[in-house]
Amino acid sequence: MFESDSSNVLKRPDLHRMMEMAAQKLRLMGGTVELVDIGEQELPDGQTLALPKVVTAQFGNDSSKHTVCVYGHVDVQPAKLEDGWATDPYNLTDINGNLYGRGASDNKAPVLAWIHAVEAYQALNMELPVNVKFVIEGMEETGSNGLDAMILAQRDTFFSDVDYIIISDCSWLSRRPALTYGTRGNCYFFAEVEGPKQDLHSGVYGGTVIEPMTDLIGILDTLISPSGKILIPGIREAVAPLSDEEWKMYQDIQFDIDSYKNKIGVSQLMYNNKVDLLAHMWRYPTVSIHGIEGAFSDPGTKTVIPAKVTAKFSIRQVPNMDPAMVKKQVTDYLHSVFAKRKSPNTLKVTMVIGAKPWLADTQHPLYEAGKAAVKRVFGMDPDLIREGGTIPIARTFQDVIEKSIIMMPIGGFDDGLHSQNEKMSRYNYIEGTKLFIAYLNEVSLIKKTTV
Amino acid sequence: MFESDSSNVLKRPDLHRMMEMAAQKLRLMGGTVELVDIGEQELPDGQTLALPKVVTAQFGNDSSKHTVCVYGHVDVQPAKLEDGWATDPYNLTDINGNLYGRGASDNKAPVLAWIHAVEAYQALNMELPVNVKFVIEGMEETGSNGLDAMILAQRDTFFSDVDYIIISDCSWLSRRPALTYGTRGNCYFFAEVEGPKQDLHSGVYGGTVIEPMTDLIGILDTLISPSGKILIPGIREAVAPLSDEEWKMYQDIQFDIDSYKNKIGVSQLMYNNKVDLLAHMWRYPTVSIHGIEGAFSDPGTKTVIPAKVTAKFSIRQVPNMDPAMVKKQVTDYLHSVFAKRKSPNTLKVTMVIGAKPWLADTQHPLYEAGKAAVKRVFGMDPDLIREGGTIPIARTFQDVIEKSIIMMPIGGFDDGLHSQNEKMSRYNYIEGTKLFIAYLNEVSLIKKTTV
Known part of the structure; x- marks a missing residue:
């Protein structure tokens, strides 16, 4: 071939x-x-x-x-x-x-x-x-x-x-x-926190500098709860409610939770019944944090304070969410949690993909x-x-x-x-x-x- | 040359x-x-x-x-x-x-x-x-x-x-x-969270899987407060207290905060007086998060749920901290905050450098x-x-x-x-x-x- x-x-x-x-x-x-x-x-x-x-x-x-x-x-x-x-x-x-x-x-x-x-x-x-x-x-x-x-x-x-x-x-x-x-569609975000003008040695400067990476971790941690609840105000409210017909349809779909778990290789999923799983796979939004650009990501050790770090995360879109509204909701929310940190670093939030x-x-x-x-x-x-x-x-x-x-x-x-x-x-x-x-x-x- | x-x-x-x-x-x-x-x-x-x-x-x-x-x-x-x-x-x-x-x-x-x-x-x-x-x-x-x-x-x-x-x-x-x-010395840690047996497509699996990256961000966010306070129990208590002589010595040291800020390129530091700054540069510990291995770190966009992610962070050592004790304090603490998340993923904490x-x-x-x-x-x-x-x-x-x-x-x-x-x-x-x-x-x- x-x-x-x-x-x-x-x-x-x-x-x-x-x-x-x-x-x-x-x-x-x-x-x-x-x-x-x-x-x-x-x-x-x-x-x-x-x-x-x-x-x-x-x-x-x-x-x-x-x-x-x-x-x-x-x-x-x-x-x-x-x-x-x-x-x-x-x-x-x-x-x-x-x-x-x-x-x-x-x-x-x-x-x-x-x-x-x-x-x-x-x-x-x-x-x-x-x-x-x-x-x-x-x-x-x-x-x-x-x-x-x-x-x-x-x-x-x-x-x-x-x-x-x-x-x-x-x-x-x-x-x-x-x-x-x-x-599902996809709203893909970059959240960039920028501080010092260049990467710094963490031994020499650690303790005196307000580190962009700490700020970024702090705001990323406010996106979604351990139990999968999206914490950005307005997102969950926009989702079309699950109708009785849909619920019944999902009930009738052939889906084996155990073989799904086996395929992924995990012992536990976010939900333990078929309807919730199918619904969260197809017709509810979720937040995935994909990674961070600009931080140290190689094998081994490096004692660096990265000067500019950019998180990549995405929110899966479902009816009746509107990408333009999601962009505003995410941007406003991250700026508000960032403001509470009183950090001198700057935050820039960009939506780079808005697929319906x-x-x-x-x-x-x-x-x-x-x-x-x-x-x-x-x-x-x-x-x-x-x-x-x-x-x-x-x-x-x-x-x-x-x-x-x-x-x-x-x-x-x-x-x-x-x-x-x-x-x-x-x-x-x-x-x-x-x-x-x-x-x-x-x-x-x-x-x-x-x- | x-x-x-x-x-x-x-x-x-x-x-x-x-x-x-x-x-x-x-x-x-x-x-x-x-x-x-x-x-x-x-x-x-x-x-x-x-x-x-x-x-x-x-x-x-x-x-x-x-x-x-x-x-x-x-x-x-x-x-x-x-x-x-x-x-x-x-x-x-x-x-x-x-x-x-x-x-x-x-x-x-x-x-x-x-x-x-x-x-x-x-x-x-x-x-x-x-x-x-x-x-x-x-x-x-x-x-x-x-x-x-x-x-x-x-x-x-x-x-x-x-x-x-x-x-x-x-x-x-x-x-x-x-x-x-x-x-200062350095205790350098790897915190690895492992979940699915391989990386997953965030569109296909997002919402059903408890993502290792979310877990990792969650525990990293508990290491240090926005104001620089180390949240790991026992670390701050172990630090030799700042003596009056030291305080006086620091007072007499020539150190210009503004030129330090200029050099780094920031408008605000973690502390705004000379003694606190020098003390936190030299004789207090701090936590720096260097980056995450295994997550998406390239330019551009990728819709991945990383299966195994390893955070790299280090804690600067000062008298009278003991690296072996720090290792135990950090490991116990991270496992306890991780346990509260009730995640099916596994956490492994390793101290890879313990420099006094x-x-x-x-x-x-x-x-x-x-x-x-x-x-x-x-x-x-x-x-x-x-x-x-x-x-x-x-x-x-x-x-x-x-x-x-x-x-x-x-x-x-x-x-x-x-x-x-x-x-x-x-x-x-x-x-x-x-x-x-x-x-x-x-x-x-x-x-x-x-x-």
Whole structure:
């Protein structure tokens, strides 16, 4: 397999070949294919590097049919055998029905399954029930650099006739198939405390200087309680209340707390019942402190008083929180707790990302079609789930193309995305392909007027 | 000048040449010189690198005289023009009577001044009033790797006839000459909080996991108050009370708060009077939080829940604190505040350095001789000062050689040690050399019986 690691600039030639291979595959199937140049990225050292082109493809052009656009990516997270892989991460290896390899589940197999879905219709000489478009990118794992601009630029051309967006860049929650109807957003903050004009020796100056690091620790400690309660005034009040229907829906979702704990490797979670856990994973905000820039972070010992330290923390956004309001709430609150310290150091709070959550209507025909397809292939109803993380591209499609989106995962709950020994089971790969075939058929049955 | 940066392994050849040059200088002066092999250092990648040899030298061997041993180092901190130097840091540049260059004050000029002191007696055909030995190392800036073992190995040979140790690796506090009679020690701690078995995506898992970083911030925030009060029970109680004599002595010391603030670049210090400031710089403990290993510390944003985070903090030791007791106090306290959080994560507290403070008797004949020498050269009494930092080699000489030590600085208070634009003034260099010449004479007057 190509080492299409988008975060490693040395692997960029592999990534370009990966995009070319995806385009060639779609061309040979008779698609109308373009490799769209989306420009260059600037590296931290000021050099520029060509971004992998975005592959667009079109199968069918019948204006009496719906047109779906499948989004996927074929770049991957980094992987090295010595990270703890049991097999070569870039040599797809079948062990007991599981296909191990970096990108197997995230997102190469789902992209291939969609391609196979189109091929199945072609092999059976059946007309596609809907027009199918593809948008396949190669920078998803590092933030989809260049994709937003490309979508905006092609809004009135490639995307003009698209009715629905389908994203399969997510996973089931258990062994039961799932449809995903929401993601959390993210407000990412930098809190910078600055004091002396340069780093100081802690032996020479310690005791006389009011240390920025002590101030920063002091304000970070006021963000969230040990029991997970967000202490910033106004945040909890803004969250949409959990309805009885939601509570009941969560109760019915298949979710095994013990296997979740095992996967993470912890003996205790923040909550010990399913509904609270699911709710806090998907539809309540939380604060995570990621780290501190400017302080001493290497192995070993250093006796330094860092002069300027910047904490990075983020608050997951959910309806009905508003990023602009969160920015104000966090900034005002941190400045007020900082003021109480009477420190001569200066505090600067910046919100560097303000990504909104995404939430779909599970009664929308797109989801009803999804439920029907799952029922047909798996003989059961899907779990309706959300993602705790942010999939910004969903938001972009919604805001720019203004069309409905469905997330239809086929990856297993234990596929190890971003982790060692990532895999996709043969079962999910094959049944997932069937699901996509069935889904295209179900979508064709949606009345045109309901669009 | 040689780029004798001991922290940069690529500069090691320069450092070896620096030691050879120092040895050659002392040989040409007729000293009995040795370049002592102190072995190798292991690099983080497992490779080994030869340590710079230690130069020992001896001038005079008259058993009726006292024997002093001057300790110094000729390695330096890193320096690059682009760090903000006004001149090439490795090309000694004279501007308005100041000699700018890396290592000018720390510690090359003081070492040279001691060499000139011996040369002065030789040039005047005067017998040295005491036997003079030198120990010059090349690893001081990175922890004097190999020196302790060398001192221990030569305790009964090179060091057997040494009566006094003289260290000039420190600075004055103001424009008034000073003798240094104490240093603080250092208890350096690692506090490690470990939770999940690997780093987690904060979107996917945030809200369900009890995050190690939140726990760590929570316990770090209990170490010291915004006003500088150490909150660990037992620490403050162990500190020797400030005596009336000390208070009076501090009152008389020349120390300008405004220039100290300017130097650091802050508008306000922890205390606003001279005695409190000096006391908290020299003879009270303090807590400095240096940073956190294992958390996200790079520029940019990363949505990670770090699985294992290790805070580095240190407590400066003063009489009558005992490192073993401090270790217990800190460990017990952190475990007790951690227990209150009821976190499933694990806390491990380790004390990785336990360096004792050093304190000399300012009435000792060695100090009386120092006061007399200062009076003779500068026409005034010296300030008797301490160092807030730790000079572990002083402790080693005291514990291994068991001889009295004096610290006699000649560097200016504004020399910028470890900083950009380090310098030594011609005035301090020349008058400092005179001070050393006078001091050798004063030491020779100490009665042999008082040793």
